[in-house]
Amino acid sequence: MRSATGRRRQLGAYALVAATALSATVLGTTPASAASDTLWVQSPEGVTLAVEPGSYQEISFGIYHDNGDYHVANGVLTLDLSELAGVAEVSVPDNCFLAASDTRAVCDVYEVGDIGGTYDGPQFTFGLRTVEGAPAGAELSIGHHAQAETDGPDGVLNTYWGSTPVKVESVPSPPSPDLSLTEPVLVDPVAPGTLVTVPVTVTNNGDAAAEGVRLQVWNTYGLEFAAAYPEHPDCAWSPPALDTEDMPGGFLDCTFDTVVEPGAAVTLPEPLRLTAAPHALLERLDVRIQPLDGTQDQNTEDNIISVPVTVENTADFAVQGDVVTGAAGETVTATIGFRNHGPAWFANIGNGDAVATVTLTVPEGATVVSAPENCWAWGSSAYRCELRNWAAPTDRTQLPFELHVDRVVPNATGAVTLQASEWQTPYDPNPHNAHAELVLNGVEQTS
DSSP states (O other), X not given: OBOSOOOOOOOOTTOGGGGOOOXXXXXXXXXXXXXXXXXXXXXXXOEEEESSTTOEEEXXXXXXESOTXXXXXXXXXXXXXXXXXXXXXEEBOTTEEEETTTTEEEEEEEEOOBTTTTOOSOSEEEEEEEOTTOOTTOEEEEEEXXXXXXSSTTSEEEOOOEXXXXXXXXXXXXXXXXXXXXXXXXXXXXXXXXXXXXXXXXXXXXXXXXXXXXXXXXXXXXEEXXXXXXXXXXXXXXXXOSSSSSOOEEEEEEEEEEEXXXXXXXXXXXXXXXXXXXXXXXXXXXXXXXXXXXXXXXXXXXXXXXXXEEXXXXXXXXXXXXXXXXXXXXXXXXXXXXXXXXXXXXXXXXXXXXXXXXXXXXOTTEXXXXXXXXXXXXXXXXXXXXXXXXXXXXXXXXXXXXXXXXXOOTTEEEEEEEEEOTTTGGGOSXXXXXXXXEEESOHHHHO
């Protein structure tokens, strides 16, 4: 989380904190009929802030819709935080940013799930920390509103402005643990095949013992568990898989009966051991610790650490062109594309941005009549296509364009250009294949 203003960006779906949903109610418009759809905001029933400065808690919001027959995307949640000024500092997740002098939070979610199907809980978790001078007894509110695009008859879905009540009270805090993870020594760049060892040390800064701990680990696709915890009897392990549009990553969920007394630091019996795979490049390990049995941790902000692992490897991004022919008045299909020649995969793990964009300059004498759904007009004679936020080795993306031949221009040539992520570019060994051509009615075909 962060409390400074940031730019809008698409969420990577793997932040561990987003996996924890708070109990909440929904606000929205009237119930949907079979042929309609309604957008809803999932929000807490109410929030009670302890008046003591530094008191911290998290609240979660989400947006979803009713009718699974429609595709709803590009959801935007807006929170009005103006009444929290002078009461609480708000930290926002990476898929949100603060606007309007930090009195509003704006959050993005690309796919909006439906309540009976793909929606699996709140997407946005905020932290509230009481500031010095917060007035005891204050009754405030957090306003919320959502909007999203739909392929249904409405085009755009909106909710009414709703609100979540916030009370400021002098609440005596019961004794509880406050677990934190020790930041590990950063891993130097390693070669593929290297064993990476990450010890897990837990410190209890609270005033009550943690009667056991829960360890959760998310690892990127280029890291593979080598030993120990995936085979532990109290661990569940989901390895990375490529058969999904989601960014591939492994997830480890373990429980230990290790007691961590107040003031104690405990290192778990075995460190995390992972091997850098042959396709590894810019990897990350997210580690989270929390008390067992639903015990509330006093401060969850230091329960998560991220360990970056850079692997000495390359990812060769390239584009492909095409050669097509057609008479005046005909419509022809030209297929351009993208390919990762590897050997490494690449992902924009932190920000969820596209790994690259492909720009097509349309050949002279032709007009685009149909473009892929992830492409849009760019100026008067070009189209830009945005790829997803990860690319596995040997990934191929085909981008078919239907071109109407307005008039025959011999050897009309359009450019196909790749603009890769700034993070991938230093690891591309062959930048020359980031350019190709789309030739319409080449001389060899018309002579």
